[in-house]
Amino acid sequence: DQQVKQNSPSLSVQEGRISILNCDYTNSMFDYFLWYKKYPAEGPTFLISISSIKDKNEDGRFTVFLNKSAKHLSLHIVPSQPGDSAVYFCAASQTPHSGAGSYQLTFGKGTKLSVIP
Amino acid sequence: DAGVTQSPTHLIKTRGQQVTLRCSPKSGHDTVSWYQQALGQGPQFIFQYYEEEERQRGNFPDRFSGHQFPNYSSELNVNALLLGDSALYLCASSLGMRGLDGELFFGEGSRLTVL
Numbered sequence: 607d608q609q610v611k612q613n614s615p616s617l618s619v620q621e622g623r624i625s626i627l628n629c630d631y632t633n634s635m636f637d638y639f640l641w642y643k644k645y646p647a648e649g650p651t652f653l654i655s656i657s658s659i660k661d662k663n664e665d666g667r668f669t670v671f672l673n674k675s676a677k678h679l680s681l682h683i684v685p686s687q688p689g690d691s692a693v694y695f696c697a698a699s700q701t702p703h704s705g706a707g708s709y710q711l712t713f714g715k716g717t718k719l720s721v722i723p
Numbered sequence: 724d725a726g727v728t729q730s731p732t733h734l735i736k737t738r739g740q741q742v743t744l745r746c747s748p749k750s751g752h753d754t755v756s757w758y759q760q761a762l763g764q765g766p767q768f769i770f771q772y773y774e775e776e777e778r779q780r781g782n783f784p785d786r787f788s789g790h791q792f793p794n795y796s797s798e799l800n801v802n803a804l805l806l807g808d809s810a811l812y813l814c815a816s817s818l819g820m821r822g823l824d825g826e827l828f829f830g831e832g833s834r835l836t837v838l
Contacts, residue, residue, distance in 0.1 A: 610765070638825050649727070649813055649829030650766070695765050699825055709820040710756070710779060711827065713765030 609633045610698050612714035620722050625683040627717050629696030632677065636698040640711065641670060641681050644693045653694075654681070686721045693718050725750055727830035729814050735836045736804050744799040744833045748816030755797040756827060757789060758813040766813055772797050773820050801835075809837045 611630045619625045627641075637658040642650035656663040656670045656679070663670050669682045683690055697711040728747045736742050748755050754773045758766035768781035772791035786802045795816075801808055811834050815827035822828075 612765075640825060642829075647831065649815075649831045651829070652826040655824055655826065697765075701821075709817075709822075709825070710768040710771060710781065711758075711766070711825075712768070713758075715763065715765045 607632075608714075609636075610696055610712050610714040612694075612696055612717050614717050615715070616718040616720070618720045618722060619686045621688055622685045625681075625686045625690065625719055625721070627681040627683075627694050627696075627719065629679050629681075629714055630677055631679075631698050633698070633700070633712075634677070635700045636712075637701050638699045639670070639672060639679050640697045640699070641668075642695045642697060642713075643690075644695060644716070650695060683719075686719075688721045688723050691719055691721045727814055727816050727828050729812075729830035729833050731833055732831065733834045733836075735838060737838050738804055738806060740804050740837075741800065741802045742804060742835060744801075744812050744814075744835075746797045746799070746814030746816075746830060748795050748797070748814075749828045752816035752818050752822075752828070753795050754817045754820050754822070755791060755795065756815045756817070757797070757799045758815060758829075759783070760811040760813055760832070762810070769799070771820060778820060804837045806837050809835060811835075 640655040641653040644650045693716045696714040756771040757769040760766040770780045775791045811832040813832045814830045
């Protein structure tokens with residue numbers, strides 16, 4: 607049972623245009639969402655995050671939108687650059703009820719973004 | 724500032740063997756998490772270590788075990804290897820179990836192939 611879904615395995619975008627990567631989740635207890643970028647032969651690197659109390663977070667060319675009622679989030683990259691070509695993972699977490707407890711990320715399968723020069 | 728380092732980067736084992744993977748967290752971090760990434764899948768949480776204790780385990784059998792040392796480094800052990808254990812094993816570190824803004828720092832991974 608996949609709790610975080612990225613339904614588009616791949617996406618191709620022209621350089622300079624907008625890239626929109628989508629993610630859906632099923633667990634309503636998730637309260638924090640993150641995007642990671644992964645280049646081949648490297649570990650995932652953090653890109654941007656958003657708390658469930660917000661509906662938008664922006665960092666330079668990257669903006670994440672959260673629609674809690676639809677259990678949907680998206681990552682917008684504007685303008686897209688060839689160096690953005692990578693696999694993008696959507697991840698979600700749930701805050702433990704007490705100070706104890708662990709912290710784990712639940713990842714989607716990823717979307718491979720190709721930015722064409 | 725050294726990031727998360729993992730060893731070995733690649734290894735090949737046969738079914739039934741045992742393997743130990745090692746991880747040194749980013750400087751200043753005290754928490755280590757392990758994830759398994761099978762081909763075409765996203766990383767899956769195995770377990771997290773904090774204060775030398777396993778804090779939470781994902782949906783993995785007891786063949787997967789770990790350890791955290793006083794210097795915060797960690798090992799992942801897998802016994803009785805199966806073909807399905809072939810994957811990229813990622814170590815992630817953080818300061819505290821949640822880290823700053825929930826961000827985990829990942830190493831490059833150890834690619835395990837089971838024949």
